[in-house]
Amino acid sequence: MDANMPLFQMQGVAKSYGGVRALEEAHLRVETGRIHAVLGENGAGKSTLIKIMSGVVQADAGQMMLDGAKIVFPSPKAANAAGIACIFQELSLIPDLSVADNIAIANPPRRFGLIDRKAQRRFAEEALARAGAEDIHPLAQVKDLPLSRRQMVEIAKALARHPRILILDEATSALTAGDVAKVFAVLKRLRDEGLALLYISHRMQEIDELADDCSVFRNGRHVASYQAGTKSRNDVVEMMIGREYSHVFPPKPEAAKTGAPALEVAGLNWTHRLNNISFAARPGEIVGLGGLDGQGQRELLLALFGVLRGVSGDIAVNGVVRHARGPRSAKAVPSAMALIPEGRKTEGLMLPMSVRDNLTLPALDSLARFGIIDRDREQTAVDMMVKLLAIKAANLDIPVGALSGGNQQKVVIAKWLMIAPRIILLNDPTRGIDVGTKQEIYQLLRKLADDGATILFYSTDYDELIGCCDRVLVMYDGAIVRELKGADITEHALVSSAFSIGSGCMDQTGERQVG
Amino acid sequence: MPAFLARIDKPVLAAFGCIILLLLVGSLYSSSFLSPEYLLQQLQVASFLGLIATGMMLVVLLGQIDLSVPWVVTVGGMMSTAAAGWGPLGEALAIPFGITCGMIMGLISGFGVAYLRVPSMIFTLGMNAVAQGLMVLRTGGFAPQDHSTETMHFLATGRSILNIPNALFVWIAVGAATIFLLGRTTFGRTVYAIGNKERAAYLSGLPTQRVIMLAFMASGGLSAFAGVLLAGYSTKAYQSMGDPYLLPAVAAVVLGGTNILGGRGSYIGTIAGVILITLLQSILSVMQIYEAGRQLIYGAVIISMLLVYGRQKKAS
Numbered sequence: 001m002d003a004n005m006p007l008f009q010m011q012g013v014a015k016s017y018g019g020v021r022a023l024e025e026a027h028l029r030v031e032t033g034r035i036h037a038v039l040g041e042n043g044a045g046k047s048t049l050i051k052i053m054s055g056v057v058q059a060d061a062g063q064m065m066l067d068g069a070k071i072v073f074p075s076p077k078a079a080n081a082a083g084i085a086c087i088f089q090e091l092s093l094i095p096d097l098s099v100a101d102n103i104a105i106a107n108p109p110r111r112f113g114l115i116d117r118k119a120q121r122r123f124a125e126e127a128l129a130r131a132g133a134e135d136i137h138p139l140a141q142v143k144d145l146p147l148s149r150r151q152m153v154e155i156a157k158a159l160a161r162h163p164r165i166l167i168l169d170e171a172t173s174a175l176t177a178g179d180v181a182k183v184f185a186v187l188k189r190l191r192d193e194g195l196a197l198l199y200i201s202h203r204m205q206e207i208d209e210l211a212d213d214c215s216v217f218r219n220g221r222h223v224a225s226y227q228a229g230t231k232s233r234n235d236v237v238e239m240m241i242g243r244e245y246s247h248v249f250p251p252k253p254e255a256a257k258t259g260a261p262a263l264e265v266a267g268l269n270w271t272h273r274l275n276n277i278s279f280a281a282r283p284g285e286i287v288g289l290g291g292l293d294g295q296g297q298r299e300l301l302l303a304l305f306g307v308l309r310g311v312s313g314d315i316a317v318n319g320v321v322r323h324a325r326g327p328r329s330a331k332a333v334p335s336a337m338a339l340i341p342e343g344r345k346t347e348g349l350m351l352p353m354s355v356r357d358n359l360t361l362p363a364l365d366s367l368a369r370f371g372i373i374d375r376d377r378e379q380t381a382v383d384m385m386v387k388l389l390a391i392k393a394a395n396l397d398i399p400v401g402a403l404s405g406g407n408q409q410k411v412v413i414a415k416w417l418m419i420a421p422r423i424i425l426l427n428d429p430t431r432g433i434d435v436g437t438k439q440e441i442y443q444l445l446r447k448l449a450d451d452g453a454t455i456l457f458y459s460t461d462y463d464e465l466i467g468c469c470d471r472v473l474v475m476y477d478g479a480i481v482r483e484l485k486g487a488d489i490t491e492h493a494l495v496s497s498a499f500s501i502g503s504g505c506m507d508q509t510g511e512r513q514v515g
Numbered sequence: 516m517p518a519f520l521a522r523i524d525k526p527v528l529a530a531f532g533c534i535i536l537l538l539l540v541g542s543l544y545s546s547s548f549l550s551p552e553y554l555l556q557q558l559q560v561a562s563f564l565g566l567i568a569t570g571m572m573l574v575v576l577l578g579q580i581d582l583s584v585p586w587v588v589t590v591g592g593m594m595s596t597a598a599a600g601w602g603p604l605g606e607a608l609a610i611p612f613g614i615t616c617g618m619i620m621g622l623i624s625g626f627g628v629a630y631l632r633v634p635s636m637i638f639t640l641g642m643n644a645v646a647q648g649l650m651v652l653r654t655g656g657f658a659p660q661d662h663s664t665e666t667m668h669f670l671a672t673g674r675s676i677l678n679i680p681n682a683l684f685v686w687i688a689v690g691a692a693t694i695f696l697l698g699r700t701t702f703g704r705t706v707y708a709i710g711n712k713e714r715a716a717y718l719s720g721l722p723t724q725r726v727i728m729l730a731f732m733a734s735g736g737l738s739a740f741a742g743v744l745l746a747g748y749s750t751k752a753y754q755s756m757g758d759p760y761l762l763p764a765v766a767a768v769v770l771g772g773t774n775i776l777g778g779r780g781s782y783i784g785t786i787a788g789v790i791l792i793t794l795l796q797s798i799l800s801v802m803q804i805y806e807a808g809r810q811l812i813y814g815a816v817i818i819s820m821l822l823v824y825g826r827q828k829k830a831s
Contacts, residue, residue, distance in 0.1 A: 307718070327720040339718065347718050350711035352778060361708055361719040364701045371700045415719070 005068045006031045007196050008053075008084075008165055013062030015048050022048040023220045026062070030165060035187065035197040037211035037228070040240055044434075045220040046200055050167050053198075054086040055079035080106075083164030087154050087171045095143035100124035102142055103157045127160035128153075132186040146294055148175045155183065159190075166190065167198040170432055172206060177292075177495075184210055203461075204233055216240055237435060248439050249467030250446040256470065256486070257282040260319065262454040263423055265304070268313035273299045275479040277313070281454045283422070286445060288469030288489075289458040291498045296478035297458040298342065301425045304456070305339040306330045317423070331362060331419055338362070338421035340413055340429050344405075348412035351401030355393050356382050358400045358411055363418035385414040390440065406437030413441065417448075424448065426457045430464060442468055462494050474498055526772030530787035533820065534794060541798045548798070559672075559680035561793035563748070565786070566686060566741040567760050568767040569693050570621075570734030572785045575768050576697075576710045577727055578777025579635035581734045583624055584764055586646035588757025591617045591742025593650055596752040599664045609664045613743040614736050620646055621735020625728030635731075650754065667747030682744055689737065694782045702726060710777030763792045766817045792817075 008030040015023040023045040030036050040046050051057045053064070055073030064071055066082055073079040079086075093102045100121050101108075109119035124138040133152035142150060151171060158166060168187075172180050187210060191197055201207055207214065211228040216239045223239050231239075261280035268277040274296050281287045289297040303311045306324025314321050317335040324330035330337040341347035349358050359382050360367055367378050382396060389410045393403055400411055409429060416424070426445075430438045445468060449455050459465050465472050466489050474482040474497040482497040541548035567584055574581045595613025598605040605612075620642055627638040663671075673681045697703035705726045708716040717723045738757070746752040771788030773780025795816060799809045 305718075327718050328722060331720040341715075341718055346712070347715050350708055350715055350778070353707060353711055357704060357707070361704070361716070361721060364704060364721070368701045371702055373699055373701060373704065375699075 007067065009065040010049075010053070011063055011065070013049075013052060013059045013064070015052060015057065015059050021220055023052070023059075026217070026220075026222050028215060028222070029225070030196045030198060031213075032164075032196050033191055033194050034212040035191050035199055035210050037199045037201070037207045037214045038217065039200075039207065039214060039236065040217035040223075040434075044217040044240070046217055047169065048220075049217070050086060050088075050169055050198070050200070053079070053165075054084055054167060080161060080163075083162075084167065085158040085161050085163035085165070086167040086169065087158050088169050093142045093150055093153060093157070096141065098139050098141055099128070099136055099145075099153050100138035102153060103127050103138075103160050105157075106161070123160065124156070127156040130159045130186075131156035132182050148179045148293065151175055152179065152183070155186070163195070165196045165198065167200075169200045172201060172203070180206070204236070208233070240435060248435075248442065250443045252446075252470060253284070253450075257284045259283055262318055263304075263456070264314075264316040264319070266314040266316070268300070268303060268311065268315065270299060270303050270308055270311045273478050274303060274311075275477070277478075277480055279473055279480060279483075281423075281456060283452045283454050284449050285471065286449050286455040286457055286469050288465040288472035289456065289475060290462070290465050290472045290484075290494050291475040291481075293460055295475040295498075297475050298427055299478070300475070301339060301427050301456065301458060304330075304423075304425060305337060331421070336419065336422040337425065338416035338419060338423070339425045340416060340427060342427040342431070344408050344412050349400050349408060352399050354397045355391070355400050355403070355411060356396040359385055359396075359415045360418065362415055366419070381418060385418060388417070389414045389444065406433040409433050409437065409441070413444070421453065423454045424456070426455065426459075428458055428460055430459065430461065438464075462491050465489065465494060466491060524772045524781060524784060526770075527781060527784040527787055530770055530772065530784060530791055534787065534791050537791070537794045537798060541794070541801070544798075544802060548801075555678070555680060555683075557793055557797055558790070559682050560797070561789050562680070562682035562686035563741045563744055564760065564763055564767060564793060565789045566689055566737045566744070567764045568785050568789050569689055569782075570737035571764045572768045572771075572773055572780065572782065573693075573706065573730040574635070574734045575765075575773050575775060576706050576777055576780055577730055578710045578713070579628060579727070579731075580765070581621075581624065581639050581731065581738075582636060582761065583620060583639040583643040583646060583735070584738050584761045585755070585757040586643045586650065587617050587620050587735050587738040588742035588745065588760055589650055589752070589755065590620060590646050591739025592746035592752030592756055593653070593742075594739075595667065595743045596663055596746050597653070599662065599667075606664050610667060610670075610740075610743050613746075614739050617739020617742070618732050618736035620739075621732040622728065624735065625731030628731060629724040629727035639731075654754070662751050663747045667743055668750060669747070671744040671747030682748075685740075685744065689740075690782060690786065697782060702729070706730060707778055710774075710779070712778075762817075763796070766821075767792045770817070770820055 006029040010026060010028040013023060013026040014021070026045065026049055028049065038046050038049065048057070052059045055076040055078050058074065064073070071082065073082070094105070097105070100123070103124040104120045109116045109123055111119070121138050128134055128136055128138065131152055133149070133156060136145070136149055136152060142153065145153065155171065172183060175183060187197060187199070199207070199210060208228070213225065214228055214236070215225040216223040216236065218240060259282050262283045263281045265280070266278045268274055277300060279287075289300065291297065299308065302308050304315060304324070306326045306329060311323075315323055320334075322335055324335065324337065327339070330339070345351060356378075360378055363381065364373070367374055367381060385391070386393070386396070391410045391414065392407050400408060403411065413429065430441060442464075445455055445457070457469060469489060470486070472484045472489050472494065473480045474484065474494065476498065484493055484497070538548055547553055567588065571581055571584065591613045594616040595609040598609040598612040624635070624639050624642045627633045628635045670681050670685060675681055697706065705716065705721045705723070708719070708721060709723050709726060713723060741760070742752070742757060745756055767788035768780070768785055769775050769788070770791060771780065771784030771786070773784060795813065799812055804812065
């Protein structure tokens with residue numbers, strides 16, 4: 001046998017979905033004891049590659065080899081049996097079952113045909129420990145865990161199968177910084193134990209830190225493979241998007257805006273999740289919301305949009321106190337508010353409906369007369385948005401679910417621009433989308449602000465807050481603890497103020513900032 | 516032609532295919548199954564189910580269901596004949612009065628589902644029992660002697676133009692309005708949006724609660740309208756006259772390719788489903804199979820048809 005034989009190899013693999021080529025001539029070498037990063041924009045074919053590798057879909061052409069022997073995976077089960085475990089982007093846990101039930105779901109330990117709960121609990125504890133998440137109680141219900149903890153359970157579930165190759169697809173996109181560090185320690189330990197890891201992420205610094213080998217894909221083709229550290233970050237991004245990567249963020253305006261605020265919030269409270277929030281935002285401003293994940297940023301946006309019941313305090317739009325009673329009254333003139341929600345698949349889009357139908361939903365009333373949709377006006381409005389955001393779709397009547405993640409996100413944004421909003425609330429709009437689309441979104445936001453819109457922008461990505469925002473309000477435990485302006489918005493300042501109060505997180509930054 | 520065919524869903528094509536198959540099987544038994552007179556008669560009978568299935572489809576598209584059909588049909592029949600007993604004015608208003616009573620029942624169901632957030636399966640089942648109680652209360656447990664009006668009889672059994680049944684014209688008018696409603700109005704677009712993802716529809720600022728309530732109201736009104744016509748057909752209203760219509764209505768909607776979980780379906784499919792169910796019932800009875808055997812075959816055929824093509828993939 002060839003000494004250089006990799007653990008797993010893929011050659012000339014191709015896959016089309018109904019005429020659209022998702023992958024062609026793909027090859028990949030995965031070796032034991034190494035972390036292999038796969039890079040590429042959304043729609044580059046990474047997800048298809050993984051699905052083929054884990055048996056979810058079958059390749060149209062090409063072959064796969066494991067230990068030098070040809071192998072086919074007709075089902076995910078076959079791939080599992082061969083030692084390939086996959087952690088997908090979308091969480092696959094059942095919310096109403098306990099952590100232990102979920103981890104052992106494929107093959108729970110049994111006694112006399114019934115599930116042996118004690119053995120299952122031990123099994124789950126072992127798997128959680130292996131994933132570095134001993135703090136999660138195996139009998140807790142998954143639905144009670146925050147998103148980042150669930151992701152740790154997901155990793156434990158995959159490890160419980162003792163895989164030889166572990167695939168992580170955007171597995172850290174929901175994690176907080178503290179968790180990411182923990183996961184990385186676990187992944188490095190697994191690598192040293194001789195596992196082969198395939199790692200997919202949009203976060204460049206994660207790949208810099210973790211990867212041993214990298215492969216870049218673009219438009220379904222394999223572009224290059226190289227050893228980590230041999231290429232500069234700029235080179236890598238250029239390979240991914242096929243064009244020069246400069247000026248990711250559009251320039252910020254020199255002077256701070258001074259006009260009357262479009263949005264004023266005074267003493268906003270909601271249960272114990274929002275505590276006495278006061279701030280103002282002016283037309284032309286992009287105001288960021290920073291802080292650790294889950295400190296009330298989402299609730300603040302929802303409260304402004306009128307979705308939460310029992311909010312107290314004043315919300316004034318253009319100086320007039322006005323409480324939205326729901327999205328319908330929030331989007332109406334004079335507030336003309338838009339909320340780009342967090343989950344595009346659950347809250348933003350109706351995936352089986354066409355691109356056209358999705359685009360016009362918020363603006364339906366203005367496109368109709370006596371409830372009857374004016375098709376010409378609808379067409380004009382849709383065309384304008386597709387052009388403005390450069391949405392790539394074969395045609396507008398295909399289901400929006402058939403678009404790539406980045407284009408789906410563009411549709412979510414476009415459908416709200418249809419109502420010509422004056423106040424735009426964004427809830428982490430760039431999660432899980434590719435660099436090229438991110439760049440387009442940043443530019444669009446700045447353009448909207450320059451045209452006089454007021455933008456409130458929550459992001460879990462510090463780079464974005466630094467690059468995009470005129471001001472950043474850092475939140476902690478439902479309150480605004482610090483406001484950063486202009487040149488003060490630095491990663492250091494964001495991180496240190498994010499941990500400003502509370503002792504549990506102190507050791508991670510070693511700094512104390514009282515807002 | 517191929518482009519036109521490609522636009523139609525596979526289940527709809529399958530439903531039309533089954534209709535042709537049923538007619539062929541029937542014609543082996545007796546050649547009269549292909550006669551225009553028989554077909555027109557079937558379409559007349561299908562019109563009653565068609566009205567009910569139209570309302571059911573609106574509700575199913577929302578991802579809900581209306582189980583109050585049997586007694587709302589009876590309410591329509593009984594209240595219109597009751598109005599007919601109140602003199603000339605009552606006679607004139609018999610049809611709108613019957614429909615209005617059904618709409619009120621539907622409105623209450625819709626309010627419960629949309630605003631009180633009670634699952635429609637429970638709430639409409641409860642409304643069915645309430646409607647039954649009200650009707651029994653009114654008649655004291657006896658079949659009322661009220662007879663249908665001339666107009667009702669004319670609409671349900673008459674044939675005015677080209678020997679085509681009037682009931683069929685009623686269904687065509689309601690169907691055309693529904694196609695327009697679903698395809699061209701904000702109401703229709705909102706119905707599909709809610710069926711696909713109610714949360715996203717709400718966050719898009721669509722009037723989700725109002726639309727759900729209106730859809731149930733339409734369903735109640737159409738069931739009652741069918742009850743009015745049925746009373747006209749048999750010249751009087753009677754207890755449990757709506758009982759045989761719940762399963763066929765749901766089956767027609769689902770066989771026509773409307774996703775039982777909501778969000779997808781076309782009215783063309785519902786038309787096919789209604790005709791298919793009606794033909795099946797007719798052929799089974801013409802073949803003079805005794806009642807129990809007929810029920811067995813009827814149920815088995817519906818289940819197997821759903822197995823063949825009713826199991827569409829969930830939203831991808």
